[in-house]
Amino acid sequence: MISELNIYKLIFEHAREGLLLTDNRGIIELVNPRLLEMFKYNSADELIGHPIEILIPRELRRKHVEHRINYYKKPDQFALDKVRPLEGSCKDDSRIYVDINLSHFNNENGEIKVLSFVTDITSAILTEQALRREKELNELKSRFVSMVSHEIRTPLSSIHTSATLISKYQRADQQSKRDKHTERIKRSVQHLTSILEDVLSLERMDKSGEEIVPVEILLPDTIDEIVQDLGLSESDLNRIDYRHSGKNTCYTDKKILTITIRNLLTNALKYSDPHDSVQLNTRSSSDTLFIKIRDEGIGIPESEQAVIFDRFFRASNALHIKGTGLGLSIVRGLLDKVEGEIVVDSIPGEFTEFKVTLPQLDKV
Secondary structure (H helix, E strand, C coil): CCCHHHHHHHHHHHCCCEEEEECCCCEEEEECHHHHHHCCCCCHHHCCCCEHHHHCCHHHHHHHHHHHHHHHHCCCCCCHHHHCCEEEECCCCCEEEEEEEEEEEECCCCCEEEEEEEEECHHHHHHHHHHHHHHHHHHHHHHHHHHHHHHCHHHHHHHHHHHHHHCCCCCHHHHHHHHHHHHHHHHHHHHHHHHHHHHHHHHHHHCCCCCCCEEEEECCHHHHHHHHCCCCCHHHHHHEEEEEEECCEEEEEHHHHHHHHHHHHHHHHHCCCCCCCEEEEEEECCCEEEEEEEECCCCCCHHHHHHCCCCCCCCCCCCCCCCCCCHHHHHHHHHHHCCCEEEEEEECCCEEEEEEEEECCCCC
């Protein structure tokens, strides 16, 4: 006759769900074969004794620790739905999506133990994402074609016109006219480059498997490098008032930082008076990089601030200024990948201020 203990052992070992037992510090004590299979581990010894965050993607671990601590404080009141679906990190660094149900109890010493029931829902999530992307793609195609036909045709037409006129100004005393059209060509090329960078950034943002690469960032040197790479005119460079405080280093994804600074700073310069300064402030603490960019330009209508991060959206008071309506959407999408945040504060005709919080990621 099978003992009650052996029955429980059989259920644990043959369950179709992954089962994982942790103590009150989040240390793994038991795992069943299904969980090992799910996360591509060969032996329970590879997990037992490690924090449960070993199964969480590197850039999400700090946030998971917060969720875990909050759960232990009030396990009966914790709303797990707020953190679903969860991403898991396998032994080979591949990602899976999981649904988790938690059950807690106290052992004979009064210590809390948490049993996690883990279901692999990767297939369902990927199918849902594919269907959503297909729907979004169909909606975006027409808007993208419309934007490209206007935003690309205009600078190309300008380049063609200026190149044609330059060929007509051949006398030495017409150098100023040649210089004028040369500068117009440069500005048009810069605009085309900006459009291309937005499109490439959009592709990077939409890649679900895009790797986050935390590297050591030296501040403010890296910010100065990003600004110099924007190809701004001398007058625009002189408008930027950059100040840094706090630590001189941080760990984050450099591409995400670069795209964030590029989009917010060029917007601030573009939508404000060419004689007004633009404030760029960075502050690095032990766990967060804070970025603030403020201009005293046209501002954003209050009724439109809630949708300013939507793709292709352009504020009603900015339609006469060149732009794709992609930049802010790209910034928010990339920040979401590392659990960063961006908020806007603006009064039309007075100022616009964007504040970004970028969590410092674990060192590779």
